[in-house]
Amino acid sequence: MATLSLQGLRKEYGDLVALDELNLDVRDGEFFVLLGPSGAGKTTTLKCIAGLETPTAGRVEIDGRDVTDVEPYDRNVAMAFENYALYPQKTAFQNMSFPLNSKRYRVSEEEARKRVERVAETLGIRHLLQRLPRELSGGQRQRVALGRVLVRPADVFLLDEPLSHLDAKLQMQMRAELRSLGEMQNTTSFYVSHDYREALALGDRIGVLREGRLVQMGTGEEVWQRPADTFVARTFGQPEINLVAGELVDGPEGCLFRSRDGEIEVLLPNRPAPPGTSVELGIRPLDLEVADGETPPDTVKLAGRVYVVERLGRELEVTVKIGENLIAVVTGKGSKDPDEQVTIFFSSSRLLLFEAETGRRIDLEQEDVEAINRA
Amino acid sequence: MPEDLALTELNKVYRRRGKPEVHAVRGIDLEVQQGELLALLGPSGCGKSSTLRMIAGLEEVTSGDILIGGSSVVDLPPHRRNIALAFENYALYPPLTIEENITFGLQARRARDPQKRAREIAERLGITDILGQKPGALSTGQKQRVSLARALVREPSVLLLDEPLSHLDLAQRDRTRREIKRLQEETGYTTVLVTHDQLEALSMADRIALMNEGELQQVGTPEEVYDDPANLFVAGFVGDPPMNLLHGRTRGTERGMNVSLSGETSLPVANSSVSPDQRVVVGVRPQDIHVVDSGGPDVVRATVFAFEPLQETGLLTTTLLGVETRIKTETAPRARFSREESVRLRLDPDRIRLFDAESGDRIR
Numbered sequence: 001m002a003t004l005s006l007q008g009l010r011k012e013y014g015d016l017v018a019l020d021e022l023n024l025d026v027r028d029g030e031f032f033v034l035l036g037p038s039g040a041g042k043t044t045t046l047k048c049i050a051g052l053e054t055p056t057a058g059r060v061e062i063d064g065r066d067v068t069d070v071e072p073y074d075r076n077v078a079m080a081f082e083n084y085a086l087y088p089q090k091t092a093f094q095n096m097s098f099p100l101n102s103k104r105y106r107v108s109e110e111e112a113r114k115r116v117e118r119v120a121e122t123l124g125i126r127h128l129l130q131r132l133p134r135e136l137s138g139g140q141r142q143r144v145a146l147g148r149v150l151v152r153p154a155d156v157f158l159l160d161e162p163l164s165h166l167d168a169k170l171q172m173q174m175r176a177e178l179r180s181l182g183e184m185q186n187t188t189s190f191y192v193s194h195d196y197r198e199a200l201a202l203g204d205r206i207g208v209l210r211e212g213r214l215v216q217m218g219t220g221e222e223v224w225q226r227p228a229d230t231f232v233a234r235t236f237g238q239p240e241i242n243l244v245a246g247e248l249v250d251g252p253e254g255c256l257f258r259s260r261d262g263e264i265e266v267l268l269p270n271r272p273a274p275p276g277t278s279v280e281l282g283i284r285p286l287d288l289e290v291a292d293g294e295t296p297p298d299t300v301k302l303a304g305r306v307y308v309v310e311r312l313g314r315e316l317e318v319t320v321k322i323g324e325n326l327i328a329v330v331t332g333k334g335s336k337d338p339d340e341q342v343t344i345f346f347s348s349s350r351l352l353l354f355e356a357e358t359g360r361r362i363d364l365e366q367e368d369v370e371a372i373n374r375a
Numbered sequence: 376m377p378e379d380l381a382l383t384e385l386n387k388v389y390r391r392r393g394k395p396e397v398h399a400v401r402g403i404d405l406e407v408q409q410g411e412l413l414a415l416l417g418p419s420g421c422g423k424s425s426t427l428r429m430i431a432g433l434e435e436v437t438s439g440d441i442l443i444g445g446s447s448v449v450d451l452p453p454h455r456r457n458i459a460l461a462f463e464n465y466a467l468y469p470p471l472t473i474e475e476n477i478t479f480g481l482q483a484r485r486a487r488d489p490q491k492r493a494r495e496i497a498e499r500l501g502i503t504d505i506l507g508q509k510p511g512a513l514s515t516g517q518k519q520r521v522s523l524a525r526a527l528v529r530e531p532s533v534l535l536l537d538e539p540l541s542h543l544d545l546a547q548r549d550r551t552r553r554e555i556k557r558l559q560e561e562t563g564y565t566t567v568l569v570t571h572d573q574l575e576a577l578s579m580a581d582r583i584a585l586m587n588e589g590e591l592q593q594v595g596t597p598e599e600v601y602d603d604p605a606n607l608f609v610a611g612f613v614g615d616p617p618m619n620l621l622h623g624r625t626r627g628t629e630r631g632m633n634v635s636l637s638g639e640t641s642l643p644v645a646n647s648s649v650s651p652d653q654r655v656v657v658g659v660r661p662q663d664i665h666v667v668d669s670g671g672p673d674v675v676r677a678t679v680f681a682f683e684p685l686q687e688t689g690l691l692t693t694t695l696l697g698v699e700t701r702i703k704t705e706t707a708p709r710a711r712f713s714r715e716e717s718v719r720l721r722l723d724p725d726r727i728r729l730f731d732a733e734s735g736d737r738i739r
Contacts, residue, residue, distance in 0.1 A: 169617055172616055175683065176683065176690075176692040176701075177681075179681050179683075180680060180681045180714060197685055200683070200684060200685045201683035201685060201690070220684055220686055221684070224686040236686065237687060238545065238549075238687075239549050240545070307553070308553050308556045308557045310553070310556065310577075310579065311597045311601075312574065313574075313577065313601060313614055313615065313660075313662075314601065314602070314662060317578065319553055326553070328549075338560055
């Protein structure tokens with residue numbers, strides 16, 4: 001059990017800045033997920049924590065102890081790579097129990113066997129323990145490598161996309177298993193992923209990394225409901241959030257969002273920024289609905305034509321064209337025909353607004369303080 | 376001019392010296408209507424690509440026939456079949472620009488204003504900015520869209536798309552999928568889409584032909600394949616998260632037929648074609664199981680194993696009393712469950728599907 005803290009972590013490779021001023025704290029026993037696209041610096045961060053890379057600046061602390069200059073072996077972290085390295089001449093069981101033979105972690109043979117079998121059971125590889133790596137599939141080998149990490153006690157588990165080589169169904173199954181594994185629940189875990197669903201499913205908190213910078217850190221609910229910027233908003237959700245470019249204008253009833261082509265106008269609950277500000281309006285496909293006759297009061301309504309209808313399991317994704325804008329709606333209602341006239345609606349409480357220049361979210365609950373002061 | 380396409384008793388056997396014979400495609404009968412988009416769906420090695428390659432004329436037919444607009448094409452070379460093909464592994468001409476690659480050969484066919492059409496399609500696929508470039512500089516995702524654009528500007532009798540979205544990232548995939556579907560609807564091209572991705576097939580196809588081990592498993596609309604699977608293979612392949620499949624045995628009681636899943640858990644079944652003491656598999660989708668407050672005939676007891684707050688939805692994994700297989704339930708996104716908590720689940724009786732455990736066939 002331990003806390004993990006990264007302070008001003010920076011890593012340069014020649015002219016390339018891979019990590020830029022990374023600050024984050026992982027609590028004791030927490031499951032933390034670092035989420036980002038490939039090339040964002042996730043694996044570099046992990047290697048700095050493990051001691052496999054030396055940061056250019058900043059420090060790594062484990063349980064309050066500065067380990068920046070400590071050898072990997074003495075950091076008491078256990079790391080599972082995306083590219084597992086197993087001993088080819090040892091069975092899966094021998095590979096998994098190997099760390100338990102070392103002086104530091106030595107346990108009785110009986111205890112080692114119990115631990116390996118329990119972890120193997122959870123990972124669904126118990127029946128494969130007597131096989132050699134070459135007799136296993138890629139996904140099975142990956143689970144053996146993960147199991148090898150989980151059997152030995154550590155202050156922190158470092159996990160680099162450990163489910164990436166599994167097929168989609170197994171991934172989903174393993175996700176639920178991993179979270180409920182006793183070892184995982186008691187050990188601080190730092191998990192790297194590019195899959196937003198994995199992050200939401202596993203993470204007590206999630207850090208979103210983009211080009212070496214931490215864009216946002218928070219619980220799943222926080223990053224979902226109050227994304228820091230358009231990058232975070234687009235990272236979570238499938239189909240992706242609808243973003244419509246436009247500007248703020250003053251109307252007779254208050255501040256309006258008007259799309260660039262003038263075809264979409266939405267009355268905002270207040271004036272969050274001065275008129276003329278270039279913004280993007282964000283609304284998630286799940287928060288939109290296709291009208292069937294009457295629409296509920298206090299909703300924003302938009303009229304358009306059906307562009308395309310796609311089935312997602314039982315639900316439909318209806319893409320509606322309004323002027324030049326394509327808006328995706330996920331609905332459980334009956335099918336629509338292409339080019340049919342439809343009204344779509346959403347509750348204004350679901351609306352997100354972003355500053356176009358920086359991509360940063362504008363808080364709609366906060367009035368335009370500057371404008372109030374001016375008035 | 377789009378035409379209809381028919382495959383009759385189509386077989387493909389690969390015979391290589393020193394290797395066992397591979398019967399890759401086994402007696403496929405399939406009709407694709409004029410203007411229809413049919414998805415050939417299946418796992419890798421199921422025979423879908425061999426089927427596509429036979430339609431294109433890139434593979435010889437071992438036996439059976441392929442008819443386009445009612446006439447057999449099996450003896451015609453690829454270029455005389457009036458087919459357009461977008462590959463997973465795009466072959467672009469390196470010395471030509473992207474625009475030239477897209478319009479290549481169109482002048483020869485006296486197509487109407489090919490440049491204009493090429494530009495329109497390029498815009499819709501999001502590749503306008505690279506029209507002047509050479510293929511060498513492109514990413515795989517861009518090459519794939521160029522290959523797609525090249526197939527779409529032709530006016531083929533049959534359009535063949537082989538995993539057209541496989542190299543695109545999630546956002547590009549959404550956009551490209553939407554545009555392919557819209558373009559296909561506008562042009563009315565008869566289209567065969569080969570894919571291993573069930574979501575791609577569900578979202579784009581008018582009908583899906585699901586293949587496994589060289590044989591057709593089911594042909595139907597996305598709705599039919601999703602809600603009315605013909606066998607266990609279809610039930611397990613289509614849907615994300617997949618359908619829950621639970622093994623059990625039927626039992627006659629004074630109140631009707633039950634499926635007993637374990638000593639402690641059983642479900643009533645309203646299916647008159649099962650016989651008592653038959654080994655069956657109960658299939659039910661995660662969105663057709665509901666967490667409820669009180670008991671009832673369709674309600675079973677379960678213990679929470681894990682809960683995943685996916686925000687778009689909640690995904691609850693539980694174990695039914697005495698049942699080894701865990702089941703998944705979709706819940707409201709803001710639900711809260713803790714491990715080992717007891718819950719009651721109602722399995723919607725109208726949505727339960729029964730399969731014979733031996734043959735895997737649906738019991739209707």
